[in-house]
Amino acid sequence: xxxxxxxxxxxxxxxxxxxxxxxxxxxxxxxxxxxxxxxxxxxxxxxxxxxxxxxxxxxxxxxxxxxxxxxxxxxxxxxxxxxxxxxxxxxxxxxxxxxxxxxxxxxxxxxxxxxxxxxxxxxxxxxxxxxxxxxxxxxxxxxxxxxxxxxxxxxxxxxxxxxxxxxxxxxxxxxxxxxxxxxxxxxxxxxxxxxxxxxxxxxxxxxxxxxxxxxxxxxxxxxxxxxxxxxxxxxxxxxxxxxxxxxxxxxxxxxxxxxxxxxxxxxxxxxxxxxxxxxxxxxxxxxxxxxxxxxxxxxxxxxxxxxxxxxxxxxxxxxxxxxxxxxxxxxxxxxxxxxxxxxxxxxxxxxxxxxxxxxxxxxxxxxxxxxxxxxxxxxxxxxxxxxxxx
Amino acid sequence: xxxxxxxxxxxxxxxxxxxxxxxxxxxxxxxxxxxxxxxxxxxxxxxxxxxxxxxxxxxxxxxxxxxxxxxxxxxxxxxxxxxxxxxxxxxxxxxxxxxxxxxxxxxxxxxxxxxxxxxxxxxxxxxxxxxxxxxxxxxxxxxxxxxxxxxxxxxxxxxxxxxxxxxxxxxxxxxxxxxxxxxxxxxxxxxxxxxxxxxxxxxxxxxxxxxxx
Numbered sequence: 001x002x003x004x005x006x007x008x009x010x011x012x013x014x015x016x017x018x019x020x021x022x023x024x025x026x027x028x029x030x031x032x033x034x035x036x037x038x039x040x041x042x043x044x045x046x047x048x049x050x051x052x053x054x055x056x057x058x059x060x061x062x063x064x065x066x067x068x069x070x071x072x073x074x075x076x077x078x079x080x081x082x083x084x085x086x087x088x089x090x091x092x093x094x095x096x097x098x099x100x101x102x103x104x105x106x107x108x109x110x111x112x113x114x115x116x117x118x119x120x121x122x123x124x125x126x127x128x129x130x131x132x133x134x135x136x137x138x139x140x141x142x143x144x145x146x147x148x149x150x151x152x153x154x155x156x157x158x159x160x161x162x163x164x165x166x167x168x169x170x171x172x173x174x175x176x177x178x179x180x181x182x183x184x185x186x187x188x189x190x191x192x193x194x195x196x197x198x199x200x201x202x203x204x205x206x207x208x209x210x211x212x213x214x215x216x217x218x219x220x221x222x223x224x225x226x227x228x229x230x231x232x233x234x235x236x237x238x239x240x241x242x243x244x245x246x247x248x249x250x251x252x253x254x255x256x257x258x259x260x261x262x263x264x265x266x267x268x269x270x271x272x273x274x275x276x277x278x279x280x281x282x283x284x285x286x287x288x289x290x291x292x293x294x295x296x297x298x299x300x301x302x303x304x305x306x307x308x309x310x311x312x313x314x315x316x317x318x319x320x321x322x323x324x325x326x327x328x329x330x331x332x333x334x335x336x337x338x339x340x341x342x343x344x345x346x347x348x349x350x351x352x353x354x355x356x357x358x359x360x361x362x363x364x365x366x367x368x369x370x371x372x373x374x375x376x377x378x379x380x381x382x383x384x385x386x387x388x389x390x
Numbered sequence: 391x392x393x394x395x396x397x398x399x400x401x402x403x404x405x406x407x408x409x410x411x412x413x414x415x416x417x418x419x420x421x422x423x424x425x426x427x428x429x430x431x432x433x434x435x436x437x438x439x440x441x442x443x444x445x446x447x448x449x450x451x452x453x454x455x456x457x458x459x460x461x462x463x464x465x466x467x468x469x470x471x472x473x474x475x476x477x478x479x480x481x482x483x484x485x486x487x488x489x490x491x492x493x494x495x496x497x498x499x500x501x502x503x504x505x506x507x508x509x510x511x512x513x514x515x516x517x518x519x520x521x522x523x524x525x526x527x528x529x530x531x532x533x534x535x536x537x538x539x540x541x542x543x544x545x546x547x548x549x550x551x552x553x554x555x556x557x558x559x560x561x562x563x564x565x566x567x568x569x570x571x572x573x574x575x576x577x578x579x580x581x582x583x584x585x586x587x588x589x590x591x592x593x594x595x596x597x598x599x600x601x602x603x
Binding site: 085089 | 460462468488500562
């Protein structure tokens with residue numbers, strides 16, 4: 001697409017008045033958050049400013065620490081299922097993806113096999129969750145860069161997806177639908193038709209998304225060349241997900257370490273070149289289309305049969321540990337479980353949260369930019385504070 | 391002839407219903423109560439009400455919520471504001487601004503932790519009177535799934551007084567709408583009964599509250 005050459009020139013740090021006239025300036029410290037519409041929840045930044053430019057950022061997290069890991073270890077009656085309740089609510093935008101990681105860890109720990117049909121349904125629902133989460137990013141990122149309409153369009157699609165979740169699992173946001181060894185119950189009889197309707201509409205919706213802001217002059221000037229992180233620095237920080245792929249590295253756990261049945265599907269891993277905010281946005285847009293591709297293939301091959309293997313309801317896995325990683329909508333999500341071999345609840349539950357790690361790149365992105373751009377840079381990380389603080 | 395409608399209603403409706411069938415039309419008839427006599431003298435289309443009720447009616451019809459997302463419930467709150475559910479039709483204008491100083495409704499949507507509690511309290515104090523609070527979801531109401539976890543405040547009513555509680559994890563958009571309708575009923579009721587006295591507020595706060603900075 002053609003982009004006006006003048007846009008990048010805006011990003012050049014102009015000499016400030018203070019520098020030109022050799023004046024002394026006073027640094028100002030301002031507080032942003034924990035209640036701020038652009039911090040995506042309860043995140044707090046203390047910004048040190050020199051004029052309009054950010055000199056330093058001090059981030060404060062922990063405003064949503066509610067013991068997701070510890071509460072998962074205390075399941076007396078619910079056993080290994082209890083951690084899923086709080087796991088759903090850690091990253092509340094990609095709940096089914098994270099459930100997938102957790103049940104895979106339990107299956108690995110206890111040596112349970114999963115029926116084919118359950119695997120396919122997990123992949124379908126997981127990719128729909130990814131679309132759902134990226135829709136939220138699209139709406140919020142649009143709002144961060146000054147457009148409120150994207151929210152409306154994103155939530156029109158999200159609403160349909162949430163209705164599907166309700167039909168499948170009984171809840172709009174947290175279906176708590178997967179179980180070690182399969183699914184809680186089979187999908188409704190019109191599942192294939194409903195998913196087909198959603199992906200048909202989604203493709204139209206993605207075109208709408210593109211038409212709204214992807215080539216918008218204001219949006220381009222707000223996001224292009226902003227918050228650049230190069231590949232070396234991104235790897236040093238441990239960044240994953242769309243942030244890492246925007247730097248040009250095609251690292252996607254679905255492709256590099258295929259889990260579940262992802263090796264059976266053809267899909268592309270979109271990568272960027274410069275690693276700025278705009279490319280992170282483009283990569284998420286493309287990922288939604290790739291998710292539709294995966295769902296399309298999975299729907300065609302969806303086998304019949306049972307959705308639950310012969311896993312016992314009260315699990316008591318042998319002593320040991322398991323680590324499973326998946327690609328959730330924000331990056332490399334990992335679940336680490338330890339069983340002591342005696343109790344029916346996990347001895348230790350630990351989540352590797354991509355949001356928490358990705359948030360480290362905030363300082364690299366924000367320092368040196370205008371304060372208004374700090375909001376856009378933060379939005380491009382796409383954090384969910386529930387997962388940062390857990 | 392005018393009529394006392396009690397709670398103010400839209401004026402077009404009031405005009406259409408201005409002549410109840412059981413009210414005698416003769417002027418100053420014997421046996422009428424003084425108030426009835428007065429209403430009978432008023433010309434057609436006049437609505438009488440108390441200032442309190444008029445103000446409360448205006449307030450309940452244009453609640454300005456503070457954009458205040460804490461956790462998962464915030465996503466469902468945004469859903470409720472969006473086109474499908476459209477909270478604007480109840481007079482709630484979303485995305486006006488995130489400043490507490492121009493709002494009169496705080497929707498606490500999500501888990502309040504001990505670290506967040508002082509901020510919630512300060513935000514509530516910054517809101518001008520009259521103000522109302524909706525506790526949305528299990529976490530804000532009683533701790534929810536995080537019941538008895540030490541860093542989680544077991545209900546936001548330990549920090550600020552709450553008017554309407556909504557259950558659910560998270561509540562459906564319909565539940566939030568129902569809660570807002572209940573709050574609007576409560577606001578009209580407060581016109582008759584008066585607002586909760588300040589002493590009660592202090593009583594709530596003096597309980598086992600979180601230490602407020």
